[in-house]
Amino acid sequence: MTCSEFKELTSALALDALDPDDRAMARAHLAESITHEGCPEALARAEAVARLLSGALIDTHLPKRVWRRIETRLFDRASRRRWATAAGWAVAAAACVTAVILAGRGTRLRSERDAARAQASAAQVRAGSSDDLARQCAAQLESARKTSGLAREAIALLQQPGSRVVPFAPQGGFGGAALAVVSPDRRRAILLSAALSPAPARDYQLWVIPPGRGAAPVPAGLVEAAEGVALGDFQAGALARGALALAVSAEPKGGSPTGSPTQVVLVAALGG
């Protein structure tokens, strides 16, 4: 694509009206290390016009419920309930339950369960006390806080009295690790990990395992990349029924195509 051809497309590019192939070619041209003949400027001009178009509309009145819902989504989850105790996690025992729930049924799972128990125990030993885990979390979040609102929310959650940090146990030979900051009432949980960055053909998906025998894992959003750390905000709706455990699965881009985890890679038990 020449610069002249690119400049013919800038209006449609700014309006997001190019077909995917043309858009890809235009973006590729813009990224080329050549001496452009005014391409970035032409695009900036078209984008400036596109940004102004919404100004033609008259602002629409919003009912109060819209702001209330925003507040609820952002702020109320962590302060709605009291948490009775933050003592201990019983990670290994609950991880067994989770492994069984997630992985299926039958005696075949016994070895997986034992492995999960060992991994969870090891993670707990490595992590040491909850203070150690909190420090690990804070260190990981520090680099991301400037660019990620979610990182700042995780920091705020970490500082909240009664919040706790739970380690994830790797599953199926997965080589990564992760932690989650969980609010006292378990209505908010944020995952962080240095090993879960989404790839072009893969996403990591969050899951909540609700209490109750045979309860199916509830999809809870995708892991997103931030500065030096991957973060995952477990959706409030998924946590609404309570959570026995949290999990992460590797999925095709966009998330599980079936509504169930494709390949569980990490599990964290929250205990009863």
Next chain:
Amino acid sequence: MVVQLLWILLAAAAGAGVEEVIAGIARGERGALRSAYDSFAGRAMAIALRILGSTEEAEEVVQDTFVEIWRRAAEYRPERGTPGSWIAAMARSRAIDRLRERTRAENTLRTLAAEPPRDPEPPPSEAAARRQERTRVRTALAVLPDEQRRTVELAYFGGLTQSEIARATGQALGTVKTRIRLGMEKLAEALLEAPP
């Protein structure tokens, strides 16, 4: 609520601009988010409503937009546009994502091919600058030939690509491309080059 009010009062007393409001959100100040909501949610709603034609869905888009603003305020770059245009672009993007989840061109045309929805009354508290901005953009759109204005609107408010507009309107693709290009160039002359 008290903290929010305090933040708004302090920001007003200090003459804080809207860019400072976004910076406040980036620092995690809830009052700043409320201030941005008070200033820009109405426009975000107008955009979403125009694109989706559904009050319920438009309200959800506004919610999603402000949750995203809370999380991504640190990504805002003043050199790329005002906070208002940044928020408007975010609302438009989310509304179009929703629109595209529907049976795309068919529903878009159903929403847009008919008469545009009747304008609501501007709120009494509307700032003069906002009124002037609307008049200016509407005047610029009004002087475009109908087919150019309609094509630009189908792209901007309908979220349709050039090919989809061509299929939906029965026009040749080349014609659609030309109309978008000419329409946008005329808008640029009117909005970017002429004095406000």
